[in-house]
Amino acid sequence: MDFTFTDEQAMLRESVSRYLHKHYTFAARQALVSSDRPYSAEVWQHFVDLGLLSLPFPESVGGVGGSVVDLVAIGEPFGEHLLVEPYLASVLLAGKALAATADNVRARDWLQRILAGTALGAFAHEEGNGTPDPAQVALRCKGTGAAFQLDGEKRLVLGAAEADVLVVTARVEGEPGRRDGLALLLVAPGAPGVRLTPFTTVDGRSAAHVAFDSVEVPAEDCLSTDAYAVITSTVGDALVSLSAEAVGAMGALLRQTAEFATTRRQFGVPIATFQVVAHRLADMKIDVTKARASLLYTAALVEAGRATPRDLSVLKAQVGRLGRSVAEAAVQTHGGIGTTDELAIGHYLKRLLAIDAMFGDSDYHYRVVGAGA
């Protein structure tokens, strides 16, 4: 293994890149974000045509059996183009959770529709404390004979407002902190007692807080009552894809900042001439190199079935911290114009901030690594 993409991966990546380069320019992306549409139906349809929606799933459920490394190959261009389509929410989170419980006929049905692009899913897991650890899930789920009842709240559920189905993590027994007693349930966003508070995130994504007030869930919509492993692997895989997006964004920042520093003149010379600016560019390159190496190596570990939780924490922590650092350096190097909404630079910063905050920030993951767990 040389950690480079295979020819197939390179081709896939190239076709995604080429398409986005043409149809997902920064101007087009900004127009989309400032419209009232949460994502582009045309782009989504093209993703269906490219096979991206079935990419991560095994053939047994109608997918094409792509690997985590395949997803890294397309994740980098997603990050580079600041994609706001619900790929993470519907495909990588909801879809992967459904695929892992596809012995349930309802899960399989929903997955088919998500794969086909005829439905969108959302994964309601985060409760606002900044921890990716399923054991901390507190949303209450009472078993009442043939049905369950949900009470509590999920925060910042990506794609919830557009979702046709919510895949919800909840606690059927025990207290937060325990790994057992976790359920995975299908909930219709329009079900009685479900209340969505939708909003747009600083990085241009549609999301919602979702409150559950005595929401009845029939037994056949309960996909698992021992869901720790499913949630963990779903979040773990998503985290690699998210890291790929981050690395794509970091690479774009380095490239655009280097170009700016070479062309922008102050005091009669390009600002890249100033040693402090030059060294900042050098540090950006160092950071991008480290983040990208950790991404490629960790993805390979996941593919080889050898990634530990510690390996994933290393990746998420490094990408989170280095991403912020690269983006802040890019803004500073651009000077005034870097502090406006008019350049892509600031939007990369916001995207990288959001990626750091999701599924545990760098502080969280460094502590996990440092604890030697």
Next chain:
Amino acid sequence: MDFTFTDEQAMLRESVSRYLHKHYTFAARQALVSSDRPYSAEVWQHFVDLGLLSLPFPESVGGVGGSVVDLVAIGEPFGEHLLVEPYLASVLLAGKALAATADNVRARDWLQRILAGTALGAFAHEEGNGTPDPAQVALRCKGTGAAFQLDGEKRLVLGAAEADVLVVTARVEGEPGRRDGLALLLVAPGAPGVRLTPFTTVDGRSAAHVAFDSVEVPAEDCLSTDAYAVITSTVGDALVSLSAEAVGAMGALLRQTAEFATTRRQFGVPIATFQVVAHRLADMKIDVTKARASLLYTAALVEAGRATPRDLSVLKAQVGRLGRSVAEAAVQTHGGIGTTDELAIGHYLKRLLAIDAMFGDSDYHYRVVGAGA
């Protein structure tokens, strides 16, 4: 108050500076450190003559009633000249603890001799865990009728090997973590059961680990059995003087490094011409300015009787971290020659490391400040 030194303080400082400039050159200091003498008897005698040994003490015990700010005025030149004389150990630690318990005749007697320069004291308090908090003292002290018995160990007792008397902190009751039950005792270094392991520290000071094995202490040598306040104020005042030394060292580093950067040429120009070097010098100046301002302001607070433990933690933490940062920047700027024992630069680094490590390092004090205590 304008936080500048009074005329008297400026004169005192000037006379100390002038003397050290002449008699305590870096070469002389290095010769002293590499000799087998722990300090210079001549310099010590001169300190007696200058009145430095009686400076910190009230007139009631034979002192001249100097203030914490007076001690700051002489502390900076001490730091600038990398003084290794036992001023901190004998005068500021042992002496101040004795002065605070001078209602005890034995304490007063020892203090007189220390003031006169005819005896040296040492303060055996630290137990190696990096905390200045007296509540953490664990050295056991059993009351046995008319006497006490000590068992345990003190670590890194400055000046212990030359001391005529040890002022020892110990626990007469309760567990570490409690503020009550703390004793202050006089112990002769040669008393049965006292075992010294002397050594020199990286910053050229004589110190020793002191083990106590069933050491008998007569009741009249017990200065207090409720010594929390005395220990706290002794350590607190010493910490201000130690910070003054640090600031003196930092100022010297800035000056010497700026001079080096202006004269050392590489690539045909003085290295101060390189923007990265220039900015490092700027950061050194920023750090020295902050540390010095915190020193002067905190000393004034102490003198006004308004300093809280939080104020002292702010000072110690800032001086500790900024001192290390300035010293490391000085070494890097000097390049190869900065990594040798031949220049003063590295000795300032070692002194600043030691100051940071004593009485709680910057991490410790930042946590105290952050806890909002």
Next chain:
Amino acid sequence: MDLTTGPELDAFREEVAAFLDTAPTDAIREAGRKLTSVFSPFDEVMEWHRILHRRGWAAPAWPVEHGGTGWSVEQRYVFAEEYARRNLPPLLPNGLKMIGPLLIDLGSEEQKQQHLPGILAGEDYWTQGYSEPGAGSDLASLSCAAVADGDDYILNGSKIWTTLAHRANRMFMLVRTDSSGRKQHGITFLLLDRLDLPGLQIRPIVGLDGLPEQCEVFFEDVRVPQSGRVGAENEGWAVAKHLLTHERGGSTSSPSLYRFVQTIREAAAVRTSPFGGRLVDDPVFQRDLGELEAEVASVEHVEKLAVSGHPISADLAFPSLNKTVSSELTQRLTTLMARVAGLQGLPQQLQALHVGSGAALLSDDFDLVALPYYLNSRAASIYAGTNEVQRDLIARTVAAR
């Protein structure tokens, strides 16, 4: 500066507290809570400015003859502390801390009489026309031209980073009146006493936080009177430098920096650590906040030495040092804010940020402002001379280059 507080100062503190507790309207308080910038929400802060002016407290640092309070150093600190403690919106600096003091020092009698009352009273808002698209850090390269024509100048060119120009009715600016010599020569300092001029166009620029704060101003054959000139023609560079170094020794930023520390600590008290327990009790949080609080304390110490006349403030590098330290500390504080808010800070709530919108919050005030504040503060190390330029200046006082 007296470190002991006496009965007089205590009485003063009570007087200040009583006023600050009662005088601000609800909208002004809301503007304080929704602050995400050194520039407070415009309408509310100008209203507050006028209220303070009626009490005589709009410009404590000004000379008494021009409307200052005549307070002692200690009183000014007490005022700043009580002000910050209540989270009230800081008055806009452009008039009170920039052009006002400059006119007091260098303006003609006529200019003083014409402009100072409006600045003091909060009737006028001045924007500054310094930077241009091609002249940022390298300010002296500016090219916005003023050509004399009778008693007027005809202006052509543009200015950028003109703070709140879209709300301003006055502008002070640097123009190029001669381009024959070295670039610092031929610059003229000019006052514009109105902005609704033919040929003058203002374009607000949306910042990273999604809010319009800075603007670009375009001049096309804009005619303004030469009487607005401060100092001699072509000698504006010296005037501008005087303004840039004006704050020397008079800065009191530590009370508002402390306010960040307090806000973060309060937010952490009602948030859960990802490892369980209250965030405020988390040792890593305490370590991070403790370092920032200690850094704020050092800024306080530097400032208090300076206002007390300690030679620290006589250092040529002092203004640059202050600017560098306080801007970077602000950035570190807003970074910690953003981290404490975490996921809850990610929703964009532009409407709720608008004072008086009545829009419901998705969580609390802290989560509302954390990310906008962080994003807005990225500019702090860039405006008023990038910190790279400041460090160049500081270094020059350490080692000749």
Next chain:
Amino acid sequence: MDLTTGPELDAFREEVAAFLDTAPTDAIREAGRKLTSVFSPFDEVMEWHRILHRRGWAAPAWPVEHGGTGWSVEQRYVFAEEYARRNLPPLLPNGLKMIGPLLIDLGSEEQKQQHLPGILAGEDYWTQGYSEPGAGSDLASLSCAAVADGDDYILNGSKIWTTLAHRANRMFMLVRTDSSGRKQHGITFLLLDRLDLPGLQIRPIVGLDGLPEQCEVFFEDVRVPQSGRVGAENEGWAVAKHLLTHERGGSTSSPSLYRFVQTIREAAAVRTSPFGGRLVDDPVFQRDLGELEAEVASVEHVEKLAVSGHPISADLAFPSLNKTVSSELTQRLTTLMARVAGLQGLPQQLQALHVGSGAALLSDDFDLVALPYYLNSRAASIYAGTNEVQRDLIARTVAAR
């Protein structure tokens, strides 16, 4: 690089482990425990070098025809991991990683035959004569002169930062043979096959840690044969640059960086936090160590991509990037060591650091080495081209200047 471990690799690991468990003498193990530098204690590491050579494992990275092992990338990593895990002293790099590979690439057949066996076997130790007091970062300014005289050169001048020159019997050096053109021209690369030469004097320099590691070497009319020249006269700059970039893609520093992490974690397990409890359980300690461990992991990932042929290592900046990252990470790790040791690290224990001294320790091995290691590592960002120079080089690959 294969990420899955198969039975063959497992068997290899056992073979390596068995040897490393039994072959080192007690003194060699003690040298590993007392390591405070990238340069291991001399006598012990040279003995260990000879032991490894007898097993055929002294130079895994060398071509097989010159005595390399022919191991796969995976095998080399296994060897490095097992080696680091046992805290064994790393072999000195000057011969095996610098002059040896250089001679393999650019030496004459005669030079190879003359010098490679002694390097491989650990019979000779080579010091490097690059820097001079006036030519540090600006290496091309060197002035130590070689004047041709018959078949010899006559050397005059001095060299500094000649690692362990006082223990060396060989030296490779750069000398000035022509000073008429630009400074990179006129430099010649020269081998000295003995150092006990008339006119040659060696002065050890005591480092911050109190130990002599670097030296200064003085030449006064020292006569050496011209046959020691590598490459053409006056063309030594290209030879030197070849050497400086030699490590590209072949570096395996992460196992020894991991060793720091492990050592620190073990030390923290038997130390008390100043707030009570074991230091290893302290969240602030975990946060700090966790970041460093993750940084080490990123270095591991960069290295494993590089040895696997990923284009990452084809980047012109790669050697500079590696040097910068690993030197600064080493410094951060030794800084954490020094902080964990705290007060207990302050006693100077030069005698105890000396292998075989039998001197009693004041506490444990960790406290013994922590501060010397920290102090010694201050040089890591200075030697082999300061990190300022490295960042200049990296920046040039990002943006033309």
